[in-house]
Each structure stands twice: as structure tokens, then as C-alpha cells.
Amino acid sequence: MDKKLAESVLSIFKDCIFDGELTEYSFEEKILKYLPEDLNYDYHYGATKIVFILPDKNFVIKIPFSGRYKDKMIEINTKQGVKRKRISSYSKFTGAQSPMSVEGDEWNYCQVECDIYALAEEEAVEDFFAKTECIxxxxxxxxxxxxxxxxxEDIFYSCETEKTEYRKKYTEEDYEKIDSLCYNHNYDYFNKYWLCDAFKYYGEIKGEEFLQFIKNACVGDLHKANIGYIGDRPVIIDYSGFND
Incomplete structure (x- = not known):
């Protein structure tokens, strides 16, 4: 992204609160509350990050959460005896496992994506991933x-829709071939329909290189919300995993 556009994106969040404790339970008070009033946007969030979608832009904005709140039981001495009470406390993420890990960065799942993408470029399989970069x-x-x-999952919102569409594109032999390939090489077998599209789009050699890459880089958690398409190009959208 060029410098001028990056500065424009960053300016959206200039009044937001980034105090080192950003979670899926605090982003409304720390980020959404301070966004420009005339900003037109949508957003989605999960355990490790929030994603902003702006109209007519060819990119989304990702902001990593720094940790989460965990519940634990404590014992309190009262006149009536010992009572147990549930409390919540903030805990910084420690399991963001990057193939280029730097000590102290284990909280940042967005940076994990950047590092995996950089490694994918070295292995010439970066086209399988939607590019993530820090601006x-x-x-x-x-x-x-x-x-x-x-x-x-937005394209194929039900199993029936998915099956109906892919019956037109591939045969059972195509699915069995992908199934057998993944099983024989102990590859991560996550979605046979998307994998058929990927092998068709990139070719069998590149497809196998990709599967070997995600195996070596420990890329997992590839459910329907974390894969998709840029035009006709099959890509992984969220490839940081979750280990906390």
C-alpha cells in the first residue's frame, strides 16, 4: 500500500484508545466509539482480531486483539464461611506462533499472518493467501x-447450496483424488470443494506445494469463514490460527 493511502487509513483510528489491553469485549468502547461519525463501514471480529470493511475498497483493515478476559474461581472468607466467586481477569495472548517468531511478539496474530505470507513468498506459494501487511x-x-x-461461507451459506453447486463442477473421482492425496501425505484436509478449486486454478504441482507449505508452517483452523476467493483465485483469508 502506498504511503498516502496508508496514512489515510491510519488517520481513521487516531482518536481510538490503544492502551495495550484490547480484547473482543473492549473494542466497542476503545475503537468503535471513537471512529469518525461520517465513516461508512462494516466489521467482523473473532477471538484474536477485528476486521473493518470499507465500501469500494480492495482491502480490509485488521487490528489484532492483545489478549482476552478469562474467568476463574476464587475463595473468599466471609462470616458465613468460605465462599467461591467467579472473577474475570485480563490475560495477554502468548500463543501466536509465527514461523519467524520474535520473542515478545507472541500476542500478535495479525503479525503471524504477515510472517506466514513472507515465508510463502519465499516458497512461491503466496498466491494461495490474501496478502496481509502492516501499514x-x-x-x-x-x-x-x-x-x-x-x-x-458467505457464498455457500448452507451445505445443500454447497453440494448443489459443486455437483456441477466436479465428479466423485475428483473428490476422491483430493481425499487420497491428503491422506497419503498427511496433509491438512480442510475443505474438499475449495481444494478442488485450488488444484484446478493453480495446478496439481502447485497444489501439492501449497499443502506441504501449510503443513510445515502449521497453518490450521481453515474452516469456511477463513477461506475464500479473490475473483476466481482461491485464497486463505485468516491463516494465523489460534493457540491460546
């Missing part, structure tokens, strides 16, 4: 963008 910092907190893609 700068707001109050020392990193902000990322990623190529926008159509999410698989």
Missing part, C-alpha cells in the same frame, strides 16, 4: 490491511 502504528499499536476476498 503503520497508532499510539505504538500496529494496524494491518489485507486484500479483500469473498468469504467461502
Amino acid at each position: 503503520g502504528f497508532i499510539h505504538d499499536y500496529p494496524i494491518y490491511v489485507q486484500e479483500i476476498a469473498k468469504i467461502y
